[in-house]
Amino acid sequence: MNLRRLFTLILLAVTGKQIQAQSPDWAEKIAPILYTNCSGCHIEGGIAPMSFTGYEAAKTYAYSIKGATQSKSMPPWPADPQYRRMAHEKLLSAQEIQDISDWVDAGMPSGDTTKAPAAPSPKTGSSILNANLKLKMPDYKVKTSNDEYRCFVLPTGLSADKFLTEIEVVPGNYSVVHHVLVFHDTSKVPLQLDSADPNPGYLGFGGTGSSTSKMIGVWVPGQDPFQMPPGMGIKLEKNGYIILQVHYPANIQDVTDSSKVYLKYSSSALREVGIAPALNHIAPSLQNGPLYIPANQKKDFTSKYTVPIDISIFAVAPHMHLIGQKIKAFGVVKPGDTNKFISIPQWDFHWQRTYTFTKVQKIPSGTVLWGNASYDNTSGNPLNPNKPPKAVSLGEATTDEMMLVYFWYTLYQNGDENMVLDTTQPKNLSHTNSFATHSIVGFPNPAGEIYHLRGVTNEKDRLNYQLFNVAGKLIPCSWKWNGEEVEFDIRNLAAGNYYLKISGIGFTKNMALIKL
Ligand code: HEC
Missing domain, CATH: 2.60.40.10 (Immunoglobulins)
Incomplete structure (x- = not known):
């Protein structure tokens, strides 16, 4: 034991009583934690079933809040921070988790409620300043018994090519919009599918049904607007369409949604960003294909891609469907030099998001990208849509599977590796607890x-x-x-x-x- 630690222990022994008396109260300690980290979803009209706004609400759910934060199931952040730290993480620090626990153990003292931060208000508009395009889908009356994935086709009306620099989806109704994938397309296929469906939009899971659609964004509750690094943008070809693929969960009765997407673009040419599933479920990437998981079996798959030219990557988004269990991606620059990209130890289709790196990553030519994914097609998997399990193969339907790892990339330029994408100090996390999500x-x-x-x-x-x-x-x-x-x-x-x-x-x- 070093001197400093000994000193701390003595201090604790002497001041133990005082520390007890100073157990964190709601007004000054807990409300700021909840409002900053939970109220994006736990708010009136939010996606979560209960609001944590105000002292009474926090007290009512105190035991669950303590449990959910200690088990790390809340806030939902499926990426493993012990594998790699990401930009703008939605995670609580070890101290914040401890403060919540101490507050509950002390009987949930309110403290001086006049010192509490102002109650957050439900988000209505976009956080993107001066968006160039605001596209709104038509009113859609959601009525589901099973999960519904619906694609809404929104013409951009652009008569010249532009470069997308920022994108944000703003759900029309937070309580029914579970997540949204955003695509861009110039083919007529989505329009044809749309006009063949009597309701606004058309049904589609996974992709849009058009092979030329390119993904330009992913939104899950709590996701901030997605920003490209300075000087980079995704090309939006003229006369194209944005396709919002919205997931509405099961058992919704006549709730109207009209979600919007906000885009900011540059009219002058930028360094072009591509979003490519470099690791994927088709040969030659998939090493042990085809992607086929027999009923009542668990299977692991490996994908590989050798980068042919120096590139820079700045974000990553893994994608599987419902029986995916875990997925990991990393790049081997040369033997002994591995760049760990992402690990999702407990995949949950409903919480897929895009993860931005804290800095742009240079990926030298010759780097081998690897992806490992595991699937559980047994009845022991609570998210298995088939009861009893059925054989699952590659496809776009809910009950099919996929294995994709998308990378946001551009051609490398000198100095890219010095571009910092998150300037905030990363939170101090406790390393003793492992990450757990919504397995229950x-x-x-x-x-x-x-x-x-x-x-x-x-x-x-x-x-x-x-x-x-x-x-x-x-x-x-x-x-x-x-x-x-x-x-x-x-x-x-x-x-x-x-x-x-x-x-x-x-x-x-x-x-x-x-x-x-
Ligand atoms: C991104 C949205 C989101 C954020 C942020 C979020 N929650 Fe949740 N939370 C949900 C949803 C949705 C549910 C409903 C159950 C589910 O889907 O797991 C939920 C359920 C819960 C539950 C009940 C179920 C359980 O796991 O015990 C608790 C307690 C909870 N959240 C606490 C918190 C706390 C505390 C925070 C902040 C530190 C937080 N949540 C942040 C979306 C969120």
């Missing part, structure tokens, strides 16, 4: 009669379930295993907010549950 899914929420828990299949014999009310009182409840998921019968539960504590060996997760 509870639905519906709010629930009236039966609350289902998926993703606990393999652990069903080892897990304990305890239901608590907001005062922390244990509430008796019964559950049963239905062969696929755990079902809680909550018919006799009083209406209100609860949290369900799921615990196993070295594992706890608190799920917020709202009883109607």
Whole structure:
């Protein structure tokens, strides 16, 4: 033990009482954390089922907030920060997680509420200043029993080529827009598909149904506008279309959406950015194809691409469908010199985003890019759309699979590797906890009669379930295993907010549950 640490320990021993008395309060410690990191989604009308605005709301969900932040399932950030740190990460620091935990353990003190930051208001417009194009899809009345992926075709009206420098999607209705892929196309195919469908837009999952569509953006809740590095842009050819492919989740009744996309472009030519799935599911990239996962099997695939010329890359976005489990991409510049790009240890189709590097990366000619992806086509995978499992092969449908790693790239120029894309100081994360995401899914929420828990299949014999009310009182409840998921019968539960504590060996997760 060094002297400094000893000193800290002594100080702690002496001032222990005081530290106790100074446990973080909501007004000055917790509200800033929640408003900055959670309110993008946990707000009235937001994508998350409950709002954390105000002291009462934070207190109501305190135990779940503590659980979700300790398990690192919230905020949702599927990329593993221990593999590579990214620009503009949406992650809590070890200290913030500790502050939340201390606050809950101290009985959720409010502190002087006049010192709390102003309550955030729901986002309505774009954060892009002076956007050149604002395109709005027609009003669409969403009515789903299953997940729906709908493509809306929006002509750009551009009579000359432009270079896209910034893009942001603004959902018309945050509570039903789960994620959006943005494409650009100049062929007539999307228009034809659109006119063949009686409703606004047309159905399409994965791609747009047109082989010439190029992806120009990805939006998931909480994603900021996407910016190209200075002097670079994606070419938007004249007379083209933007295609917004919107994912509406299941069980929506007559909610109207009218999402918008904001684009900023340069009229003078910039260094052209391409977005290419350099690692992909087709030979020669796919090393052990075809991409085929027999029913009840888990399979791993490897892709490879040798970079033929010096390039610079600045963002990466992996893409798989529903039974994808994990995916990783890295570049071997030469033996012993590996550039780790991204690792997603627990893939979730619903939280795919684009990750920007903190600096532009030079990828010298001859670098071998590698991608490793794993798929789980067993009934133990809660996100398997087929029950019982069916063989899955390459394709665009929900129930097909893909393996793509998109790279945002341009031709290398001297000095690119010095371009910094995020000037903020990275947060100090605790390295002892591993990242965990949404492997356990509870639905519906709010629930009236039966609350289902998926993703606990393999652990069903080892897990304990305890239901608590907001005062922390244990509430008796019964559950049963239905062969696929755990079902809680909550018919006799009083209406209100609860949290369900799921615990196993070295594992706890608190799920917020709202009883109607
Ligand atoms: C990008 C959007 C987004 C952000 C940011 C976000 N959440 Fe969530 N959160 C959701 C959604 C959506 C759900 C609903 C369940 C799901 O999809 O997993 C949810 C569910 C939850 C739940 C209940 C389920 C569980 O996992 O225990 C808690 C608690 C929670 N969030 C806490 C937080 C906290 C605390 C923060 C900030 C530190 C935060 N969330 C940030 C979108 C978000």
